[in-house]
Amino acid sequence: MHLHTILAALASASLTTALPSANTPPRSKPVKTQDIINALAGTYTLVNTSSTLNNVPVPDAAYGEAPVGILTYSKSGYMSATIVATEPAFRPNLTFPYQENDSDADWALIGKHSLGYAGPFSVNEALPANKTGGQLFHGPLVVANVPTWVGTQQKRNYTVIKEGRDTLLRIGSERGGGIGVLWWKRVD
Ligand SMILES: *[C@@H]1O[C@H](CO)[C@@H](O)[C@H](O)[C@H]1NC(C)=O
Ligand SMILES: *[C@@H]1O[C@H](CO)[C@@H](O)[C@H](O)[C@H]1NC(C)=O
Ligand SMILES: *[C@@H]1O[C@H](CO)[C@@H](O)[C@H](O)[C@H]1NC(C)=O
Ligand SMILES: *[C@@H]1O[C@H](CO)[C@@H](O)[C@H](O)[C@H]1NC(C)=O
Ligand SMILES: *[C@@H]1O[C@H](CO)[C@@H](O)[C@H](O)[C@H]1NC(C)=O
Numbered sequence: 001m002h003l004h005t006i007l008a009a010l011a012s013a014s015l016t017t018a019l020p021s022a023n024t025p026p027r028s029k030p031v032k033t034q035d036i037i038n039a040l041a042g043t044y045t046l047v048n049t050s051s052t053l054n055n056v057p058v059p060d061a062a063y064g065e066a067p068v069g070i071l072t073y074s075k076s077g078y079m080s081a082t083i084v085a086t087e088p089a090f091r092p093n094l095t096f097p098y099q100e101n102d103s104d105a106d107w108a109l110i111g112k113h114s115l116g117y118a119g120p121f122s123v124n125e126a127l128p129a130n131k132t133g134g135q136l137f138h139g140p141l142v143v144a145n146v147p148t149w150v151g152t153q154q155k156r157n158y159t160v161i162k163e164g165r166d167t168l169l170r171i172g173s174e175r176g177g178g179i180g181v182l183w184w185k186r187v188d
Pocket of ligand 3: 101
């Protein structure tokens, strides 16, 4: 572009539109998704879970009242989550691999009160996202104890909260027609 063309363009643009106004803050640069992944990468231990249906708290039927879990995110873009209930009534004391004389009902209880899955994860770039909040896709899942989850992309809203020395990760998702919230604490 020639200098005179640039000058003409500048002249035709009014100063108020050409210069940033005091009322409109500068648009923040979008955060690179790899930077978000690097910031989230680590190991988290489950703090608590809760569920709501139409904004009304409901018992967490699958996880019970005191589940344990570990969630990991790697910088290379892989994740894994394992969560199980701890109530003895949900956890018949079975061994692995299963024994022919094990009861199917006992294994069913364990199945209903456990969740384990892993695969790649990514940041949903269609929504605003930064190192402290946004939406992730867990998946396409490579492995899941629940067969219908294999190959799926699970949407997970994340919020990172500093609480004293702790870094907490709040993960929200839609499940069972309601909303599930899982709080995790960073351990590394
Ligand atoms: C879960 O833990 C978080 C972080 O400590 C806390 O803010 C939240 O109130 C807890 N939720 C429940 C349902 O206990
Ligand atoms: C559970 O099974 C393991 C392995 O067979 C055994 O060592 C343990 O004592 C059992 N625990 C209970 C509470 O029955
Ligand atoms: C199941 O079989 C194993 C080994 O065959 C035995 O040790 C165990 O007691 C049996 N369990 C039940 C519930 O019968
Ligand atoms: C990060 O993104 C979340 C989700 O869009 C937003 O609520 C939050 O204000 C943003 N935080 C910063 C520091 O930009
Ligand atoms: C996740 O975040 C999106 C975008 O802000 C929002 O529309 C959706 O309702 C949230 N879902 C849950 C389960 O919090």
